[in-house]
Amino acid sequence: MTIDERLRTELQMEDSALPDLMGSLDGTLRRGRRLRRRSIATVALGSVIVAVAVIGIVGFSLPRLPDTQVHTMAGEAPGGTVELVGVSFSYSNRLHDSPEVLAGRAAPEPLFDTSILGTEIPLVEDFEAVDLGDLNGPTATGPMLYGGSVAETPVFVFQGAMGPLEEFLDLLEDGHHDGSLCFVGLEAHCLRPGERISIGMGGTGGGPDGVPWEWSFDGLVGEDVAVVSVIVNEVAAVWQRPVSGLFSLPFAGVPGDSVSLVLYTPDGQPSVGYLPTKLPD
């Protein structure tokens, strides 16, 4: 008997001895929905409490908001500002009363040619993507500001009972991802007071068919910022208009790629930059 034949026989025996374990489709779908959520945090000024942009919360259940309700209420409430841990956001309308869900306000219209910035990845107002009944995370202690959805991933910001940014990220990694790589290599940067930008990746092991993993820049910037733009290997890749300063901008990249983020004022002046950094392994 050749080594191959002996091996095959041996492995067949081992295979037949495997316990017939079965995964849980429902559990996998729940886990997958949690992974779809995107988080952003901003540190409270001089405080350990944070405002967090996210996704979902256990025990914090909101009904899905029908479009008609959104637009009806938009006419009733002219909007205003809301303060979350020292950061003021303007909102366009009040989407829900208890707890409050506010719709963010679009960034100023860019007055320059954005075609040079690559592909637009907009935050879209898409409540179909918001599954508030399956939330898992911190409990909001104040109004929730809804920025929009990116590829069905809703982006919120709200004040929660969280620690500072680094602690929040540890909690997310250990509490929800058990040390796996949902936010591996994440770095957080403060550009100006009240602004926070982070970079993270959505998974481990590489994408299908050689497609790089989806990374993302997430953050809060001043409401004077009209456009955020990601540059990969010195080529403008994608851009987005923030909503109430909130943005979530996915891009394709592989470890070693040089990426940077540029913020533009409405007249096209690059206001603040995120220095080029190499995507980690």
Place this chain on the structure above:
Amino acid sequence: MERGLGLIRLLSMERTSTRAGWVVELQPQSFEEFYRRSWSDVYRPLALTLRDPDLACESTDEAMARAFKHWRSVRAASNPTGWVYRVALNWAIDRKRKRRKEILRTPPERGVWMPQVVDVDLFEQLSSLSVSQRAVVVLRVLHDWSEADTAEALGVPVGTVKSRLNRALSALARRMSDDD
């Protein structure tokens, strides 16, 4: 923003993002169908590779959840099962690394899986291979995955699959001849 406009923008994003490489065209298969059909195809070779059915089960579910997250891209891949296998294997290796650290502090609760086997020596020789070598052996010898599919699933070039398999078989042959 009107609801209709939002939908148009989302569709537009999918189409244009294809150029950026992170979203590809939709395929008709549902995730639920894929899960039911492929779960065991990932779990079984993974369990033999890891020598740990419980960890294989756990990591298969984790990888399936990530497949659900990236379903637009994954279902368009030429070998979605291989994609899930790779994510599951990477995740399991990461867990094993963490577990080693935990073992330094507390004894492991989980025992070593020891199935009924034909040849105890060969089982031990297989166990002595690295995980990456054993992965190639299990996929190529037992499950008859092609070199290309194996390479894609492991995220390595085809040449690496060939060399790993050759080295593994040579090592096994050498050890068994030494034992004889």
